[in-house]
Amino acid sequence: MPIRILAPQVANQIAAGEVVERPASVIKELIENSLDAGASDIRVEVREGGRRLMRVQDDGCGIPAAETRLAFQRHATSKIVSADDLTRLTTLGFRGEALASIASVAQVTLLTRALDEEIGTLVRMSEGHEVARESKGSPPGAVVTVEHLFGNVPARLKFLKRVATEAGHIQQIVTRYALAYPERRFSLVSDGKLIFQSTGSGKLYDVIVKVYGLEMARQMLEVGKLVDWESGKLVDWENGNLVGANQSTNLPSPNLPIPNLPIYRTIRVTGYTAAPTLHRSNRGYINLFINRRWFQDTSVAYAVIQAYHTMLPVGRSPVALIFIEMPPEDVDVNVHPTKAEVRFRDNHAVFSAVQRAVRAALTAQAPLPESGLGRGAQATPAGPTWGGLPESTATPFGGPSWAARREALLGAGRGGGQMPMTAAPDAASMQTPPEGEPGTAAHPAPPDFRPQMIPILRVVGQLGATYIVAEGPDGLYLIDQHAAHERILYEQMLADHARDRIVIQSLLEPLVLDLSPEQAAVVAGEIETLNELGVAIEAFGGASYLVRAVPAILSGADPQSALIEIIDGLADNSDVVESAHEARLVITICKRAAIKGGHPLSMAEMQELVRGLEGCQAPTTCPHGRPTMVHMSAAELARQFGRTYT
Structure with missing residues (x-):
């Protein structure tokens, strides 16, 4: 079979497969665009688990009318200019692929107005092509509506799960960003019903209450330590200054959600981790964030679990929200199609920082219980026993x-x-x-x-x-x-x-x-x-x-x-x-x-x-x-x- 250059539409659909796996992938990309645009209020609306409709509305800076055509071009972005920018990323998006990928597998409507413009612009896209454009009144910001996802790719559509499953994945995406950005207000409406809403108060604990409930939030312990890479020691705060690091510099209060980190070779680990009495059967409740970006890493998750050594029952995992702050040049986020995985310059330093910070929070706020063999207690022999017990x-x-x-x-x-x-x-x-x-409907008997x-x-x-x-x-x-x-x-x-x-x-x-x-x-x-x-x-x-x-x-x-x-x-x-x-x-x-x-x-x-x-x-x-x-x-x-x- 001879080698051929694929048609642009086919190439776009293949590329979209790396970015858009399911409706939640669309929501993720659109929320990241809203956050990069400086939005303080982000509203997400979905119908039928995103199969029928998804809409993300924000009050960010918007897109100038002259740039709306470029917005749907692949590899067109305002976030980086050169390859060197990839080593010091400060935005969530940077590839310029999101809108182009979504528009190639769905019908997309963009209504946007830049802050310095008096009227907005409406653009309709279908299968990657612009089908309508007009000026229209709108508040500053952007509204992106995505309909009939994978309508032109039936093979992808049949792999979507049940409506409840897809809706659950969307909720997971929204709540993750609400946790990472407690100063922004998020809301999620599913089939006309308000499912989730954060206050935007800037307090992480308030979002934890909204996401996990008050009962679980009460069992969470605050993590807030810095770890110096070279010494490997925990660094404390004193009057807004670092104490015990190789250099001391005025920094924001440690109570702020996520401060900037001007000190090189210092990792900041903050967040909340559960008391040892609160645990789950899997690692799904360990949420990790690097520079406010959610990621998954078995090694870092294991560092959290190791911090609970001897505190948890065998096979159980803690509930934890761990935020890692470090210089962007020390972490590569451009190693995974969906940016779900990252690569650290020094894996051992990150592992150690997380383990030490979580362990410090546990020992400081949740002291280990006594053995129970004190006064009045009677020790029982340890080890296995044979035979029927009396x-x-x-x-x-x-x-x-x-x-x-x-x-x-x-x-x-x-x-x-x-x-x-x-x-x-x-x-x-x-x-x-x-x-x-x-609960009493007839069921077929199990196979005989x-x-x-x-x-x-x-x-x-x-x-x-x-x-x-x-x-x-x-x-x-x-x-x-x-x-x-x-x-x-x-x-x-x-x-x-x-x-x-x-x-x-x-x-x-x-x-x-x-x-x-x-x-x-x-x-x-x-x-x-x-x-x-x-x-x-x-x-x-x-x-x-x-x-x-x-x-x-x-x-x-x-x-x-x-x-x-x-x-x-x-x-x-x-x-x-x-x-x-x-x-x-x-x-x-x-x-x-x-x-x-x-x-x-x-x-x-x-x-x-x-x-x-x-x-x-x-x-x-x-x-x-x-x-x-x-x-x-x-x-x-x-x-x-x-x-x-x-």
């Missing part, structure tokens, strides 16, 4: 949470292999949704396949309060108690869901969940599924939701933390195809409800758990695919001991 020591957790788990385990396997849902609560609090009400058989096992004991040691006719079995219980609960919940028999437990008092706009968008898109699976949840105004009941298998857990984890799990799987969404939600619920590793079990509890696992159709793996057990045959044991097995 009843007096098998359940040392006196609270209702452990009691509920214990009852759930004791109920395992009863009724011809039926797995337990939970402890048996009072009859007055138990409900099974009647037919015809929400041949069970993976495991032999009848005899429980020998427990190892490390995490693994059940069992003997079978063909050797030794080590069973992961958490993975096994997950499998039992998962199959039981799917079976009950297929029969419309999900058992729920009403809460004594309705629970109000104050969610972030992103979380609220997730719940809004999944509220029907949540109700079907036993979470009786309803809108309660703004980003708040009222929960009246939960699945009975969660009766032993803290409902608020369990539901937050479930919602976060839904957000993580927002791009999963709809047919798999329900199963993912069931998996998340069962993971939260299952007995955890590290909990001692009595002999009776272990026996019932094993009986429940024997009744499962896929007993060898948990719903996530991890093995529930490890088998060592009698022959393998004999070989390990150098014996001849016959």
Whole structure:
């Protein structure tokens, strides 16, 4: 096939693919243009998750009428002049590709008026070509309207996700910029409803309250330190001056959102990080900003996590908003098509600066708790234990949470292999949704396949309060108690869901969940599924939701933390195809409800758990695919001991 030069329209669509991935990409580019234009009030409006319409309006400097044609030309920009400018960028945009890329895959209308002009200019673009132009009255600033995104690229259109998913990504973009620019006022309207609005007060904490809710904001600790690159030491403030750095220079107050940084080789790390009691199941709540630009970097995120060393449960991540300020020549932001990744001149210095600053905030404002082995405390031997524990020591957790788990385990396997849902609560609090009400729609039965058989096992004991040691006719079995219980609960919940028999437990008092706009968008898109699976949840105004009941298998857990984890799990799987969404939600619920590793079990509890696992159709793996057990045959044991097995 001969080499040919592509037609301009084809080349523009290919280039647009690097910049415009989804509706949120359009919103990102337009917001960055507004911020670079000095706007103090930015309003975002979307319809149908951006598929039908997106509009960004600002009160910035606007575009002069004579330059509106250039604005839609590729590589036309007012932000840089030479290649040297790329090493000292002070603007969010610099490539001159945004409007050209958007106009090549959508219908775009620009209404703008420069500050020194008396009348505005309206330009309409379609498939990269100007189709209309006229003078029109408008306030200073710009309004960019984007309609029918990917209308001329059906192959790209079919890859867009559900409306709720795309709307959630847009909310994420808007809230990130609101956090980075607390002195600017942002608002987001989706399908005619105000979803988010910041005050523009200049106080980062005010935006945190708007984004994450007051309850979470109260658990955030302020980070505000400078780290000198050469000494590696934290630098403090005193009367507006740096103390302990290689040089002292008057700087703005550290309480300002993001000051300029005139001191070379000094990194400033500011923001907020959560107290160790507030943590999440993934790193999605760690937001990183470099010179007020959001970016993603596994190394820097790990630096935040490392600052919490020994403070967080295994597998948990903190909530953090970390702002890094450094000279622009020490960071390259031109290494990724969407500018989501950056390259630092000295990665180690940035890692160290973030880790030290976050750790300093934690130790200064959230001292480590005492070990609990002081006066009056009784130490217990550490390390794994073998054998069935006596009843007096098998359940040392006196609270209702452990009691509920214990009852759930004791109920395992009863009724011809039926797995337990939970402890048996009072009859007055138990409900099974009647037919015809929400959450009781008919569902196809799960596929009937041949069970993976495991032999009848005899429980020998427990190892490390995490693994059940069992003997079978063909050797030794080590069973992961958490993975096994997950499998039992998962199959039981799917079976009950297929029969419309999900058992729920009403809460004594309705629970109000104050969610972030992103979380609220997730719940809004999944509220029907949540109700079907036993979470009786309803809108309660703004980003708040009222929960009246939960699945009975969660009766032993803290409902608020369990539901937050479930919602976060839904957000993580927002791009999963709809047919798999329900199963993912069931998996998340069962993971939260299952007995955890590290909990001692009595002999009776272990026996019932094993009986429940024997009744499962896929007993060898948990719903996530991890093995529930490890088998060592009698022959393998004999070989390990150098014996001849016959």
